[in-house]
Amino acid sequence: MIELTPFLNKTVRTPLYIQLYQYIKKEIEEGGISPGTLLPSIRYLSRHLHISKNTVESAYQQLTAEGYTESKPRSGIKVLPLEKPLVPSGHFTYPERQKREEEPARRYDFQYGDIDLDHFPFKTWKKCLQDAMNSDSPELFLYGDRQGDKGLRAELAKYLFQARGVRCSLEQIVVCSGTQSAVSLLCQLLPSNGRVVAAENPGYDGVHSVFLNHGYTIRPIGLEADGIDLSQLAESRAKLAYITPSHQFPYGMVLPIQKRLKLLKWADQNDAYIIEDDYDSEFRYQGQPIPSLKALDTKENVIYLGTFSKCFLPAARLSYIVLPERLTEQFCERFGRYSQSSSPMIQRAMYLFMKEGFFERHIRKMKKVYQEKHQTLISAIEKHFGHEVNIIGEKAGLHILMEVRRDIKDLISKAEKHDVKVYPVSDFWIDPHESPSSIVMVGFGGLSEQDIEEGVKRLYQAWFA
Amino acid sequence: MIELTPFLNKTVRTPLYIQLYQYIKKEIEEGGISPGTLLPSIRYLSRHLHISKNTVESAYQQLTAEGYTESKPRSGIKVLPLEKPLVPSGHFTYPERQKREEEPARRYDFQYGDIDLDHFPFKTWKKCLQDAMNSDSPELFLYGDRQGDKGLRAELAKYLFQARGVRCSLEQIVVCSGTQSAVSLLCQLLPSNGRVVAAENPGYDGVHSVFLNHGYTIRPIGLEADGIDLSQLAESRAKLAYITPSHQFPYGMVLPIQKRLKLLKWADQNDAYIIEDDYDSEFRYQGQPIPSLKALDTKENVIYLGTFSKCFLPAARLSYIVLPERLTEQFCERFGRYSQSSSPMIQRAMYLFMKEGFFERHIRKMKKVYQEKHQTLISAIEKHFGHEVNIIGEKAGLHILMEVRRDIKDLISKAEKHDVKVYPVSDFWIDPHESPSSIVMVGFGGLSEQDIEEGVKRLYQAWFA
DNA sequence: GGGTATTTGTCCGTATGTATG
């Protein structure tokens, strides 16, 4: 019989049975105990090591459960032959590639897309995640509903109705893992029609990418002071338009009601679909909230896109489509064999978060927080720059644009030397060469009011001092 | 001054300050307190209601944080004008659509894709999720790395090397939210080449769908006893092939080494890519594990796909691509503006789960569990059916096929009457009409051994009694 | 108009019960 004399440390935090298990496992793997031998009996080993019978049994069970040993009742515990690892041994190091040098993090990073983490309800969200995990509904641990958690869709329907005026059934809602996933699905769903899409120019480059990668041709539509140029849209002969009516990205204007109606008329008369990307409509700091385009859509031409990335948590990777009714059946047919791409666990947590009213509260709170940051940013710019810059953007959203009569590359690199990061806007133009040379994007969601103040001050020093 | 006389219930579980907050919120929303009025002072109300000053304060703070009120230090708390909801009032009910009748759940459901939840380490997984949430790295709550959590990719590289013989750098790994997401990305990435893909026939319909929805034409390649028919593949003139070498789906054969080498030669000579879907290679119950095709791929023609859905948890919605080096740059270019579609929180939890060694243990354990289930299933079928059915499938994976000399529709409906669900295989054929009429799919991952035994017994009763 | 007392919101520390590990 083999002898086991592992060193068991009672003072350490790891349980005794794990220590024993690890020791035997190591012995087996390193050949100290060869396959076919019987392990010492439970009783013997417990006496030998002065520990409880159950402790030894637990360790043996673990080994057996993982296939190292085999338990033969009333005869002993046999060590099984090891399934040889494919690679004999040696410490693994993956091939190091020459890294693209990473950009150093800047202290004052006006990155658009960052959210305020100081006011995020981590406790509550963690609790919701916990509660979701504690549910015993098995579908929470399998693939989950193809269109998304039913409870979550019900909460979304309620929310969309109350906050955005969108009235829809559960069947019209499709949960996705981000706006880009949503657009990718739409690219696969919509009638090809020559694969042409009209899009605001400038507009959200992330979505442009998706269209291009799906073989679409983008017809750039210029902007007027109050939003998309409808005559250009009419001339485009596109049957599909991607638009941000509530808060144009990146300029920030709000499409007035007259234009909205004309837009809907255009869609109806041309048998076209409009994709309405309502990415940050939650945050308006002045005036009444404006209902969504989808709320006015009687002819079922608008496809509504919403997301939790701005108003809640980007890391949840949750967004949703509201399909026109006439597309739901087609959707089921085409995606019948697709599985949902966002995690059922996170969807359920989000459902709980909404159901308990935390989401509504959170929106209210963040509205206030961002409003103050917005105000701080504007005031700081006016204070430091006076009339040397022009601020572009409505009183809404999580970013503004700054127009400075300087070359943009110079502005950005000078800012970086002062530990401040602002961003170019050229990517938002479908042809980047057309982009203005003197506008930078300033996102303020992720910075504290102090940092905003200090960041703007440094910007001035970097550019004008 | 207004009077507040809310009914506060100390016996109920909801905290006092929440009750007070809710009461005032309701009053404001319903017009009981009009905008502009000052709320009673904290002290006054605390005396009036016989509760602590701070309790009142908490309620007021909540209201202020959510924008209902405004606090003017040392002067009072003012009620702000309500932002009118878009919809005047009325309880919301979403339009109920006529529901497709849902299929009733069956007690003995041999659904492929279900996993064993009895042995799933919920505690540990929850802990990992917790720990992930407790990290203070901000990127965990933002969009996260485009290609996936770095730690997770490092663990994956290690795992792939040791378990599958795949040697790759972090830059080659792309985390995705499921195999279908992965294939969708690949459809957008790979050179068009006439958009033709060769695929095993039968094969995994979920991926077929993705190819079709991306405008690909699928060239069906028949199977021989030992896997894909290479001469048909050569004749197809495709520049892209989607294959399951480790465990052909759904037939289960393993592509022998000679064929693998020929396959790689084919790819090299035709400048073609092979997508290797290694969906359940973890579970082999006999013989030595076989290295992946990618491990033999010296010419950088193989794109490897892996997933956590079978070997861990479908609900994690985690899968990964290993790109050939020569595609990594192209990937970065094409998807530079894409954000990661799986949640950084879940990725980090998975990273922790792997780093601590739990994943390896889990695989070992599940291998044993499924091996026993597999054995139980085979034994039960042989016991009850004798030679009246033919079992198709290697000793691997989480499903088998049963060939019965009966009409498939009849088999399925008769089974349902006995509360047993087995599945048709016709969808796996690219032209479903070519599918054999007498094969059903039997997944055993989600059923206990008792249920497997009972389910098979009922199947026999349903079909032969 | 200026000083004082009062009232105001805010910030601090502490005790208790509960949930978590």
Added chain:
DNA sequence: TCATACATACGGACAAATACC
């Protein structure tokens, strides 16, 4: 079982705004 962390509720101290003389 014990330790820890957290939410809840409480009272007191502080400084600024207000009201009054």
